[in-house]
Amino acid sequence: MSTKPAILVTAADLAPQAEALLGDFEIVYAGKTPQAADLVALAQRHNPVGIIVRYGAVTPEIMDAAPALKVISKHGSGTDTIDKPAAAARGIAVTAAVGANAAAVAEQAMALLLGCAKSLVQLNERMHAGHWDKATHKSVELAGRTIGLIGLGAIGRRFARMCDAMGMRVIGFDPFAADLPGYIEPVDLDAIWREADAISLHCPLTPGNRAMINAQTLAQCKQGVILVNTARGGLIDEPALLAAVQSGQVAVAGLDSFAVEPMTVPHIFHGQPGFLLSPHIGGVTSAAYVNMGVAAAQNTLGVLAALSVAG
The missing domain is CATH 3.40.50.720 (NAD(P)-binding Rossmann-like Domain)
Structure with a gap:
C-alpha cells in the first residue's frame, strides 16, 4: 500500500x-x-x-x-x-x-434553445424520410423575444451574453447576483413567468427551489413558452412539465438534466413530441x-x- x-x-x-x-x-x-x-x-x-x-x-x-x-x-x-x-x-x-465548465454548459443551453426554436431534430428526421416541409413549417425567430434566466452565475451570464448578441431581451432572476452587465434586466420570478417567451435554468438545486417549475408556475407562463434546463433535474416537476407540453402551454422543452440520473427507462418523456433531450453532457467537452x-x-x-x- x-x-x-x-x-x-x-x-x-x-x-x-x-x-x-x-x-x-x-x-x-x-x-x-x-x-x-x-x-x-x-x-x-x-x-x-x-x-x-x-x-x-x-x-x-x-x-x-x-x-x-x-x-x-x-x-x-x-x-x-x-x-x-x-x-x-x-x-x-x-x-x-x-x-x-461555464462555456460548455452555456453553449449546450444555446444549442437546446436553438434546437427547440428551429425544430432541428424533427426537420432533420423529416428530410431523411424524403419530405420537404418548406411550405408548411415556420420556425420561431428568437430576435426580439424575451429570454428569462433563473440563475445568473458564470454560466447564466455567459448564456445571457449569447442571447443579447442574437437580439433577445434578457431578463433574469438571482437574489445573490450583483454587478450585472447592462444587457441583463433583473426582475422577480413573477416577471419571468409573465414575460418570458423562453426560460432557461442556471441555478443550483436547493431545498427551497426544488420543483420550482411545477403546475402552478407553468400555468403563469405565456402559452407556448420554451423551457431549457442545463442545471439540475430536481428543479422541475417532471409530470407537471409533461402535462404542460401535452396541453401546449409549453411548446417544447430542451432538457440536459433529470430528476433521476441516469434517466430511468422507461421514462415519461420517452417518445413524447415536444421534448429535446440530452444525457447531462452540457459540461462534457474536452x-x-x-x-x-x-x-x-x-x-x-x-x-x-x-x-x-x-x-
Missing part, C-alpha cells in the same frame, strides 16, 4: 493535467458508476484526505468511513450531490470548480474536462495546504 496520502475520485479518470497536480498523493479511482457501498469500502481501505466528486453522492456514511477526510471537491459547479451540512458538522471543507479536473485538484490542494499552514 502506498505511503502517500490518498485522494479518492468518484470516477474512472481525471485529466492528466489534474493528475500531475496531485503527484504527491495516491489517486484512488472508484470506477465509472460508483455506488455508495463502493465508496464506503474504498474510504475505509484508503482513508483519503480528499474526495474529488464526479459521479454519485457523498453521504455522511462515506465521510465517517474516512477519518482523515479534510476536503470534498466537486469536479463541476453543482454541489447538491454532497451532504454539505454533514460535511460542515465534521469540519470537512466543500469546494466547487465554479466557472470551469476543454471543460481539463478545466474542471484542474480546478478540482487545485481546490483540493488549496484546502490541504491551508490546513497544513494552520496546523
Whole structure:
C-alpha cells in the first residue's frame, strides 16, 4: 500500500493535467458508476484526505468511513450531490470548480434553445424520410423575444451574453447576483413567468427551489413558452412539465438534466413530441474536462495546504 496520502475520485479518470497536480498523493479511482457501498469500502481501505466528486453522492456514511477526510471537491459547479451540512458538522471543507465548465454548459443551453426554436431534430428526421416541409413549417425567430434566466452565475451570464448578441431581451432572476452587465434586466420570478417567451435554468438545486417549475408556475407562463434546463433535474416537476407540453402551454422543452440520473427507462418523456433531450453532457467537452479536473485538484490542494499552514 502506498505511503502517500490518498485522494479518492468518484470516477474512472481525471485529466492528466489534474493528475500531475496531485503527484504527491495516491489517486484512488472508484470506477465509472460508483455506488455508495463502493465508496464506503474504498474510504475505509484508503482513508483519503480528499474526495474529488464526479459521479454519485457523498453521504455522511462515506465521510465517517474516512477519518482523515479534510476536503470534498466537486469536479463541476453543482454541489447538491454532497451532504454539505454533514460535511460542515465534521469540519470537512466543500469546494466547487465554479466557472470551469461555464462555456460548455452555456453553449449546450444555446444549442437546446436553438434546437427547440428551429425544430432541428424533427426537420432533420423529416428530410431523411424524403419530405420537404418548406411550405408548411415556420420556425420561431428568437430576435426580439424575451429570454428569462433563473440563475445568473458564470454560466447564466455567459448564456445571457449569447442571447443579447442574437437580439433577445434578457431578463433574469438571482437574489445573490450583483454587478450585472447592462444587457441583463433583473426582475422577480413573477416577471419571468409573465414575460418570458423562453426560460432557461442556471441555478443550483436547493431545498427551497426544488420543483420550482411545477403546475402552478407553468400555468403563469405565456402559452407556448420554451423551457431549457442545463442545471439540475430536481428543479422541475417532471409530470407537471409533461402535462404542460401535452396541453401546449409549453411548446417544447430542451432538457440536459433529470430528476433521476441516469434517466430511468422507461421514462415519461420517452417518445413524447415536444421534448429535446440530452444525457447531462452540457459540461462534457474536452476543454471543460481539463478545466474542471484542474480546478478540482487545485481546490483540493488549496484546502490541504491551508490546513497544513494552520496546523
